[in-house]
Amino acid sequence: MRWSSVLTLRLGAALLAVGGLIGDAAFSQLPSDARPSPAAIPSPSLPSRELPRRPEFFVMIDPSHGGEDKGAALGGKILEKDLTLALARELRRELEGRGIPARLLRESDATLSLERRAEIANEEHASMYIALHAGPPGNGVRVYMPLLPSAPASSGLFLRWESAQAPALGRSKAVAMAVAADLRKTGMTVSTLATPLRPLNNLVAPAIAVEWTPRVGGSRAGESQKTLNTLASAIAAGLAKGRGQMGAHP
Numbered sequence: 599m600r601w602s603s604v605l606t607l608r609l610g611a612a613l614l615a616v617g618g619l620i621g622d623a624a625f626s627q628l629p630s631d632a633r634p635s636p637a638a639i640p641s642p643s644l645p646s647r648e649l650p651r652r653p654e655f656f657v658m659i660d661p662s663h664g665g666e667d668k669g670a671a672l673g674g675k676i677l678e679k680d681l682t683l684a685l686a687r688e689l690r691r692e693l694e695g696r697g698i699p700a701r702l703l704r705e706s707d708a709t710l711s712l713e714r715r716a717e718i719a720n721e722e723h724a725s726m727y728i729a730l731h732a733g734p735p736g737n738g739v740r741v742y743m744p745l746l747p748s749a750p751a752s753s754g755l756f757l758r759w760e761s762a763q764a765p766a767l768g769r770s771k772a773v774a775m776a777v778a779a780d781l782r783k784t785g786m787t788v789s790t791l792a793t794p795l796r797p798l799n800n801l802v803a804p805a806i807a808v809e810w811t812p813r814v815g816g817s818r819a820g821e822s823q824k825t826l827n828t829l830a831s832a833i834a835a836g837l838a839k840g841r842g843q844m845g846a847h848p
Contacts, residue, residue: 656699657837658724658803661686662731665709670733679707682730685810688826689730692834698841716800720762726773726837726844727801731809738787739829742807743774744798762802769804772843777806777836784832804844808833 661682663669669678686702693700703718704710710718719727744763763770774790781788798805810829 655725655841656701657693657726657728658701658703658719658722659686659689660703660715660719660727660729662729662807664704664707667709669731672733678732681732683707685730685732685826685830688830689728689833692830693837696834696838698834698838712797713800716762716797719805720800720802724801724803726841727798727803727805728833728837729795729798729805729807731807732811733809734811737811738789739778739781740809740811741774741778741781741788741790742795742798742809743771743790743792744801744805745792745794746799747794757802760799763799763805766802766804769840769844770798770806773804773837773840774806776839776843777808777833780832780836780839781808781829784828804840 661679663677663679663682665679667679669682672678672681683702683704690700690702701722701724703715715729744767746761746764746767757764771792778788778790795807798807
């Protein structure tokens with residue numbers, strides 16, 4: 599193919615592209631020296647796709663158990679895995695009502711290992727993590743904070759999996775105390791415990807767990823939506839205070 603033919607094809611494509619911008623008729627009226635050269639014509643590009651923006655601060659809510667792991671049987675047909683998911687949804691609603699973004703680690707009846715739960719929270723760069731549990735024995739609410747093993751917290755540039763929580767341990771304790779204080783305002787019996795409860799020690803963000811237990815001789819867990827609302831509201835208030843102590847903003 600001769601050079602003149604190549605130039606004709608390129609110029610023809612350029613005319614078509616510019617014609618779409620200023621109109622064929624208007625383009626034909628332009629003086630030859632005013633018409634843009636092929637090099638000056640922008641090449642078409644695909645429309646940009648906006649990726650969902652991760653909030654600067656968000657709480658990862660982990661409804662414990664799920665799928666094949668049913669958790670504790672709480673009387674009748676009520677299972678712990680269903681109650682924790684219901685409470686998690688209420689807690690998310692309460693947090694978002696306070697302007698604090700929140701996500702559920704599982705949105706459905708899915709089976710997730712403890713290792714995978716920690717991996718997801720760490721991969722998503724959660725600012726705060728809370729695991730929800732329910733079941734006997736006991737009376738009231740237990741708030742758990744991490745307890746690290748005595749082994750060194752790090753190995754060179756890497757955190758040990760079993761003690762990844764080490765840098766955030768102090769903030770985890772502060773959040774646990776804030777949540778416990780707001781739960782006590784509801785009149786519930788609340789205890790705080792430091793324990794190597796998995797997967798808390800595998801989280802790099804402040805991490806706690808809350809377990810609700812049915813009142814001895816009282817109604818069974820999950821039978822009262824009002825109780826769930828009360829729990830979710832108190833936990834959300836405590837997490838909001840814990841966030842403020844961390845100096846974070848949504």
